Amino acid sequence: MRHFDTWVLRDPYSIWHYYPTGHRWRDTVRDLIQSRTICSPENNLKPPIDWSPPQSQQSPLLRLPAEIRQIIWSYVFTNSSTPNAQTIHLVQLKGKIRHVRCPNPVHISLNPKPNHPNPSLTQNRHCCPTTPARWRIYDGRVPGHSDRLLYPHTHSNLPLTLSNSNTALLRVCRSIYFEAETILYRASQFDVDDLYTFIAFVTSLSPTARAAISRLTVQWMPIWVPMAGLDHKGSIYAHTHSDELWVRFWEVVASLEGLRVLGLSLDLGRFTSVVGSTGEAVVSGQRIPFGIEEGWVKPILRVRGLKEFDLAVTARCDLLAKGVVEGELVRDVGLLREQLRGMLSVPRERKREVKGMKKRKIILAITAA
Structure with missing residues (x-):
């Protein structure tokens, strides 16, 4: 041992x-x-956790009026210098979920230009170069990352950039925690590039904090196309890229009742081209079929109640590959983006009403028969 x-x-x-x-x-x-x-990060949790609010309030701070306390919590947990939400990069370090507060806050626009995704989805965490997952460093030229480890986040300087300052107030007492936790999660835009990291993060939250999450950006690099029968159980990436994990992740996202802003960025890696004997460019690289009926899209359709949604696809191409790939990506991704916006914006209540209408129709049909 x-x-x-x-x-x-x-x-x-x-x-x-x-x-x-x-x-x-x-x-x-x-x-x-x-x-x-x-x-596993989930195994580091210490359940069961008592999320019930405390009955007594002994701190002098808690004797202030509730309105003043809310102003104090908002001042501590929000960035008053900008109206945009503060971006929090979630990372996994040695089996624990940590975070890095991005110095460059981003915001998903309510009216993005057609076929021009927001810059927040195309940054691929270059704003904080210590936070990207290792498998997203596909060219191997980013200093500080280790290719010998299978941790999602392995940058040698990552421990120096971790954040734990503002949230220290939540650890003062349970009364302050239950009053202020919703402000922290509602005012933050969470950014994740490892599916299991977000699952473990949500699992560790109280039901109130989980329901307060309103903004999420997913920046993901597929090793192979999900839900296409390409799972490789013997691969070293089996614990980070699998159909089961893909479905589970979107089940967790769909369970966030307060989620209103969602951004999805797919990093396809590198496309290279070779001129064939006929003079045409032969392009090689990771391709994903973009269509509302595709298997990898169906788990996303469980999400409801969004006010804003954006989809972006990033890739590195040489000159010949760019001319071949860019046109079809702009067309296919733009169409899928508009379709998903319409479907994911359906209110949650309407989904329940549709189920109730179907049930009543069945009862009426049986009665008529």
Whole structure:
């Protein structure tokens, strides 16, 4: 167990690494890690957590009128220098969910230009270069990232940029926590580029805080097309890119009752071209079919009640590949974006009413028969 403990502390997700003695870990241990039975952020939680509000209020601060307390909480947890929401990059570091407060707040516009996604979705976290997940550093030229580790976030300077200042107020007492937590989550725009990191983050929140999340940006790099029968259980990416994880992630997003602003950015990596014998450019790279009926889109359709939605696709292309890929991406992505905006903006109440109407029609049909 001594060697096992050392290995877990060093890199719990490197399930294909070997012993220092040259022996590979047993399949049973690797299966436990892939199924997230061990070495998982969710396992670091300490349930059950009592989310019920306290009955007594002993702090002198809590004797102030509720209106004044709300002004204090808003001053602490919101950025008064800008009307935009503060962007919080969620990261996973050694099995724990942490965050980095972005110095450049972004906002998804209510009226984005057609076929021109907002800059917030095309940054790919370049605003905070220590926060992107390792598999999104596809060219290997970003200093500080390690290709030997399978952690999502491995930049060597990431621990120096983590944020834990403003939220310290929530740890004063339970009364302040239950009064101020909704302000923090409602005033922040969460940015995530690892699906499981967001799932573990939401799992750790109280039901009140979970319902207060109103803005979310998902910047994701597919290793293979989800829901297309391309799952590779033997891959080193099986614990971060799988159909089961893709469906589970969107189930969690759909469960956020207060979510109103959603942005989805797909990073397709690099496209290269080679001129064939006929003189035409042959383009190679990660392609995703864009259509409302595609399998990877169907889990997203569970989301309801949005006021703003945007979809962006980023890729790196040479000159020949850009001429081939850019036109079809602009056309297909623009069409899918408009279709999703119409479907995801349906109010949650209307969805329940439709179910009730179907049920009444069935009862009337049986009665008429």
